[in-house]
Amino acid sequence: MAKETGQKMVAQNKKARHDYLIEDTYEAGLVLMGTEVKSLRQGRASLVDGFVDIEGHEAWLHNVHIPEYSQGTWTNHSARRKRKLLLNRVEIDKIERRVNEKGLTVVPLALYFKDGRAKVEIALAKGKKSWDKRQAIAERTANRETEQAIGRRMKGMRD
Template identity: 80%
Template sequence: MAKETGRKLIAQNKKARHDYHIDDTFEAGMVLTGTEVKSLRQGRASLVDGFADVDNGEIWLHGVHIPEYTQGTWTNHTARRRRKLLLHREEIDKIADRVHQKGLTVVPLALYFKDGRAKVEIGLARGKKSWDKRHALAERTAEREKQEAIGRRLKGIPD
């Protein structure tokens, strides 16, 4: 069997980038059971309610939904159990310091396979206010309208 190469995206948390300012991102491995990996290989996961927490010098991922494997037996996993993240000690210390001092939170941004290994991209995030969200939406709308106007002008269509 050939070894997998590259990055295969499983799930992405688009809402996190809308609800939070992402200050820094980290790539972490995950401690998974066999049925969790099989379920992920089918492309089934949800990061919507997920967050990470530092506990006794370890980072744990909570609320990520990996559904039970359909062909699993009594050895199947629980869908929303907490999962340990694998990071270097310096990265864990950096995340723990910033979470405790600055009041940031850790949210999962993407879940993917990289060279056959399950990885999660986590981000240190600050919550956005409602006016920040409206401002970001207005910027995206203005940029889209600008690109459409440029496209019309290049095609020779009058405004």
């Protein structure tokens, strides 16, 4: 059987990029059961309510929904169990220090397969206030309008 290469996206947490200001990102491996891997390979997962917690110098992923494998037997997994993240000790210590000092939170951004192995992209994030969200939306709208105006000018059209 040939080895998998490349990257296959399973799930993304777009709401996290809207609700949080992303400061730093990390790629972590996941400790999964066989039926979880099979369910992920079918492209079924949700990161919406997920978060990362550091317990006893280990990183754990909570509230990520990986549905039960449809053809699994009594060995099937529970959908929202906590899963261990595989990170270096230095990375775990750095994340734990920044969470405790600055009041940041750690959220999952993406779940994907990289060269056949399940990976999760996690981020140190700071919660946005409602006015921050409005400001970000206003900036995106302004940038879009300037790009459209430049495009119209390049085509020789009037504003």
